[in-house]
Amino acid sequence: MTDVDFEVVDSFERIYPAPAVKADWDDVLKRAGGRPRDRGSRFGWEQGARRSQGRHRRHVVVVVATALVVAVASASAFGTVRDLLFGESRSAPIWAGAPTWSPDGRRIAFVTVSCDAQACNGPREVHVMNADGGGQRNLTREWGLKGPRGPAPPEADEPTFWSPDWRRIAFLRERGVFHTFADGFQLRYADVYVMNSDGSGRRRLTRSPEMDGDPAWSPDGRRLAFVRVRGGRSDIYVVNRDGSGLRRLAHAIAFRPMPGSSSGFAANPAWSPEGQRIAFMSNRDGKDDIFVVNADGSGLRNLTRSRGNYYKPMYWGSGDGPMWSPDGRKIVFTSDRLYHGPGTRDGGPGGANEARRRARFDEIYVVGADGSGLRRLTRNSRSDGSPVWSPDGRKVLFTRSSGSVYSDSDVYVMNADGRGQRNLTPSLTHPFATDTMPAWSPDGRKILFVSNRDGKGEVYVMKSNGSGLRKLTQLKGEN
Amino acid sequence: MDELESLYRADLPRFVRAAAAIVEDEAIGRDAVQEAFAKAVRKRASFKGEAALEAWVWRIVINEALALRRRHAPEYQWPTSNGSAPSTDYQGEREGMVRAWVASLPERQRLVVFLRYFADLDYRSIATALDVEVGTVSATLATAHAALRRAYEEALR
Numbered sequence: 116m117t118d119v120d121f122e123v124v125d126s127f128e129r130i131y132p133a134p135a136v137k138a139d140w141d142d143v144l145k146r147a148g149g150r151p152r153d154r155g156s157r158f159g160w161e162q163g164a165r166r167s168q169g170r171h172r173r174h175v176v177v178v179v180a181t182a183l184v185v186a187v188a189s190a191s192a193f194g195t196v197r198d199l200l201f202g203e204s205r206s207a208p209i210w211a212g213a214p215t216w217s218p219d220g221r222r223i224a225f226v227t228v229s230c231d232a233q234a235c236n237g238p239r240e241v242h243v244m245n246a247d248g249g250g251q252r253n254l255t256r257e258w259g260l261k262g263p264r265g266p267a268p269p270e271a272d273e274p275t276f277w278s279p280d281w282r283r284i285a286f287l288r289e290r291g292v293f294h295t296f297a298d299g300f301q302l303r304y305a306d307v308y309v310m311n312s313d314g315s316g317r318r319r320l321t322r323s324p325e326m327d328g329d330p331a332w333s334p335d336g337r338r339l340a341f342v343r344v345r346g347g348r349s350d351i352y353v354v355n356r357d358g359s360g361l362r363r364l365a366h367a368i369a370f371r372p373m374p375g376s377s378s379g380f381a382a383n384p385a386w387s388p389e390g391q392r393i394a395f396m397s398n399r400d401g402k403d404d405i406f407v408v409n410a411d412g413s414g415l416r417n418l419t420r421s422r423g424n425y426y427k428p429m430y431w432g433s434g435d436g437p438m439w440s441p442d443g444r445k446i447v448f449t450s451d452r453l454y455h456g457p458g459t460r461d462g463g464p465g466g467a468n469e470a471r472r473r474a475r476f477d478e479i480y481v482v483g484a485d486g487s488g489l490r491r492l493t494r495n496s497r498s499d500g501s502p503v504w505s506p507d508g509r510k511v512l513f514t515r516s517s518g519s520v521y522s523d524s525d526v527y528v529m530n531a532d533g534r535g536q537r538n539l540t541p542s543l544t545h546p547f548a549t550d551t552m553p554a555w556s557p558d559g560r561k562i563l564f565v566s567n568r569d570g571k572g573e574v575y576v577m578k579s580n581g582s583g584l585r586k587l588t589q590l591k592g593e594n
Numbered sequence: 595m596d597e598l599e600s601l602y603r604a605d606l607p608r609f610v611r612a613a614a615a616i617v618e619d620e621a622i623g624r625d626a627v628q629e630a631f632a633k634a635v636r637k638r639a640s641f642k643g644e645a646a647l648e649a650w651v652w653r654i655v656i657n658e659a660l661a662l663r664r665r666h667a668p669e670y671q672w673p674t675s676n677g678s679a680p681s682t683d684y685q686g687e688r689e690g691m692v693r694a695w696v697a698s699l700p701e702r703q704r705l706v707v708f709l710r711y712f713a714d715l716d717y718r719s720i721a722t723a724l725d726v727e728v729g730t731v732s733a734t735l736a737t738a739h740a741a742l743r744r745a746y747e748e749a750l751r
Binding site (some may be wrong): 134135136138139140142143144145146148495496 | 599603604607610611614620624625628629631632633635636726741744
């Protein structure tokens with residue numbers, strides 16, 4: 116055994132102390148005889164379990180029983196085993212996502228999506244509540260809207276499209292199918308709408324040739340950037356809040372349709388804090404890169420100049436689009452460029468790290484808004500993602516997953532230079548929980564995130580040092 | 595005394611420890627072991643003796659623990675009074691790291707590590723308990739060790 120081995124055994128002894136248990140062979144024999152047990156009287160924690168067992172069991176236990184047999188016996192890749200064990204079995208009737216604070220920090224909006232054992236294809240609905248979790252309202256229903264359905268991973272970061280002052284909201288409305296793939300996956304026409312946040316003044320802002328999406332409000336709330344998909348490519352557009360001044364700024368993505376995801380929108384346009392520039396993701400130079408363009412269409416610039424062709428596909432809603440620092444001087448983003456391409460330290464295709472490259476370990480990077488000072492902030496064999504600047508620009512929240520997918524993740528914080536990386540949601544009791552979608556409060560003192568540690572995706576809040584954890588939502592069943 | 599019963603009496607703490615690690619709760623882990631032994635008693639006739647009885651029982655215990663974890667996962671409570679805030683002392687940091695590392699392991703690696711260190715099983719018994727080849731066990735442990743070393747190096751940087 117090496118030092119490391121001794122150390123791990125030593126740690127195991129402390130973390131998992133040998134239990135002091137009394138033998139009860141009679142109990143074993145009674146159980147073997149098939150006597151029905153009153154589980155509720157044995158353990159206090161089961162009192163609550165009963166209430167919600169019904170639906171969970173249907174979804175979870177059946178899948179799990181099958182998955183376990185397959186997974187434990189199978190010699191297939193670890194990722195597959197993990198997905199079998201934890202991916203499907205975790206599927207819950209409902210999942211909260213994309214929690215965001217109102218500008219005054221007094222309210223919280225979030226989105227829910229309903230799921231079955233396979234996917235989260237139910238309607239996505241917007242909710243709002245007070246910062247303490249009270250006064251919860253389903254705005255989508257109050258607005259008389261029908262939440263959009265569509266394939267989305269459980270972690271889907273379906274944006275709520277609130278204007279910066281929360282007085283207006285942009286949303287997408289679909290109409291009809293314009294393309295059906297061989298496997299049945301359909302693409303629908305979608306337009307951008309806006310309305311006041313009390314539901315009044317609803318109007319259509321764009322009429323798309325195919326799909327418009329990914330709207331982003333300018334900091335002054337007067338304009339929106341959005342992505343227009345047409346004929347297998349997508350472009351960045353801006354339009355005024357009243358629908359006037361529609362303008363194409365730049366070609367973004369040569370659309371690579373991937374059934375099951377809406378990757379065509381994955382340009383993730385983001386306004387700079389002063390509202391003069393827009394950062395977005397694009398493969399217009401043949402690789403996946405971060406670009407910046409002025410809001411009048413001038414000054415287009417590739418900030419990252421990738422060398423490899425093997426960048427990760429950009430998933431809409433992975434939360435990994437570019438994000439500006441509050442002073443507008445830097446941009447954080449997620450990439451697996453470290454493991455790709457000739458000239459990178461891990462070699463090209465067929466190189467020594469082919470497996471790692473395939474595993475697509477994402478890391479977090481920062482680059483100057485002028486393209487200078489590209490720097491990697493994280494490095495490890497997990498997937499880091501969803502970087503979020505703190506309001507004062509001194510820290511960055513992010514998520515770190517156990518493997519190559521965005522699950523089994525924790526919320527981390529680090530200094531803006533990458534130092535001091537710290538897990539804010541470590542847990543022995545929920546090691547496989549997905550803690551994701553972190554969001555700073557406007558004053559930087561609290562952090563919202565979504566976790567499935569209780570089986571469903573719920574919204575939690577904690578202080579910025581990870582203490583004072585509290586669950587804010589109690590989502591019930593299918594919505 | 596029945597062979598199963600003597601195994602139970604001799605090694606209960608080992609079984610409960612591994613099961614508790616899998617379900618992340620000692621009481622539920624204990625429940626898993628009781629239930630697993632009950633199953634072993636019922637299914638005793640189907641044990642063909644081509645492998646060690648102990649490894650056969652381990653397989654049942656593991657399956658039972660995994661099933662219980664799944665069943666009760668929605669109701670775990672977050673420990674609000676302790677454990678939620680990251681500790682700052684050196685040993686606490688190391689423990690937190692090992693904890694995170696264990697949590698981050700893919701399931702099979704985690705089980706292999708548990709069985710190796712908690713249950714002190716040899717490679718052949720682990721292979722039987724998990725129904726995999728011995729080579730898979732050793733490769734998995736090697737992978738897990740490599741991951742841990744990386745985690746340590748990262749933490750020490």
